[in-house]
Amino acid sequence: MKKILIIDEMHASIGERLTQIGYESDYLPQISRQEIIDAADEYIGMIVRSKTTIDQDLLSSKPSLKFIARAGAGIDQLDVDYLDEKSIMIVNAPEGNRDALGEHMLGMLLSLSNNLRKADREVRSYVWDREGNRGFEVSGKTVALLGYGYMGSAVAEKLSGFGCRVIAYDKYKTNFSDLYVEEVGLEDVFAQADIFSLHTPLTDETRQLVDASFLNQFKKRIVLLNGARGEVICTKDLLAALKSGKVTHAGLDVLENEKFATLTTEQQQVYAELFEMEQVLFSPHIGGWTIESYENINRVLAKKIHALGL
Incomplete structure (x- = not known):
């Protein structure tokens, strides 16, 4: 039977789903990078999340490998050029957690617009301050999305009942206006946005894209x-823009460096200031990280792996 190596935590249904489509799986979520390198070349596929970078060093001892399946949307941990060179196919599952991501971003926006975190903390401290927690409405605002793939489109769908205008710019897509969004140019995003939501993959082109020059436009x-x-x-x-008022609020499910033990001195200083700001809301990269999406990702991956016809 064809074998798949699973190197990250997955919902318990993954083994059964793979068996149903004709694959045997070795579920080894605690396996180290070196152990993956040293593992026998007996796998036709590998299922990964983001524990380790999938590159030539990791895969050079795996000539039998035919595909990498990413349990999620982002493929920035994959050396795409090397995989293409070796004709190793890439499968990902943005369909599995798009609704979860859309709901999460909407939740962050509504929490910010209604001062929910601050208000909750104050009430728990017996402070009843209505005027100090006066919020703003999403209705009537222009929400601009940068990127209109599975995640951006999910956010647009979730916003459809809020009476706001949703526009989107995607450098790599055209003619995508639909019931939920209006396709625009980047200059329109800069001119019209009240709320700006990022939904781009991480590439050499998008790394550090949103800097002072970008925000000032x-x-x-x-x-x-x-x-x-x-x-x-x-x-x-971003910190400077928050201090100046150019950015009034920020909802960040992801951070530039999420490995807190490796923060540079500058990053520690920047984070310390951000963490003191009431108008900034954080979550630990859990957009798309729900009970339902955990299993949905397995369903999507199994379907796509089966469609490879290996």
């Missing part, structure tokens, strides 16, 4: 949301 003060990758934003420039 917005004509209005904006609320910024990031449910993509933290490295898309230059965090120190």
Whole structure:
């Protein structure tokens, strides 16, 4: 039977789903990078999340490998050029957690717009301050999305009942206007956005894209949301924009460096200031990380692996 190596934590249904489509799996979520390198060349596929970089060093001893399946959307941990060179196919599963991501970003926006974290903390401390927690409405605002793939489109769908205008710019897509979104140019995003939400993959082109120069092109003060990758934003420039009021609020599910033990001195200083700001809301990269999406990702991956016809 064809074998698949699973190197990260997956929902318990993964083994049964793979068996149903004719694959045997070795579920080894605690396996180390060196152990993966040293493992026998007996696998036709590998299922990964983001524990380790999938590159030539890891795969050079695996000539039998035919595909890498990413349990999620982002493939920035994969050396795509090397995989292409070796004709190793890439499968990912953005369909599995798009609804979860869309709901999460909407939740961050509504929490920011209604001061929910601050208000909750104050009430628990017996402070009843209505005027100090007066919020703003999403209705009537222009929400601009950068990127309109599975995640961006999910956010647009979730916003459809809020009476706001949703526009999107995607450098690599055209003619995608639909019931939920209006396709625009980047200059329209800068001119019209009240709320700006990032949904781009992390590439050499998008790394540090949102820096001081980028943020200063917005004509209005904006609320910024990031449910993509933290490295898309230059965090120190975001901090400066928050201090100046160019960015009034920020909802960050991802950070430029999420491994806190490896923070540089500068990153520690920037994070310390951000963490003190009431108008900034954080979550630990859990957009798309729900009970339902955990299993849905398995369903999507199994379907796509089966469609490979190996």
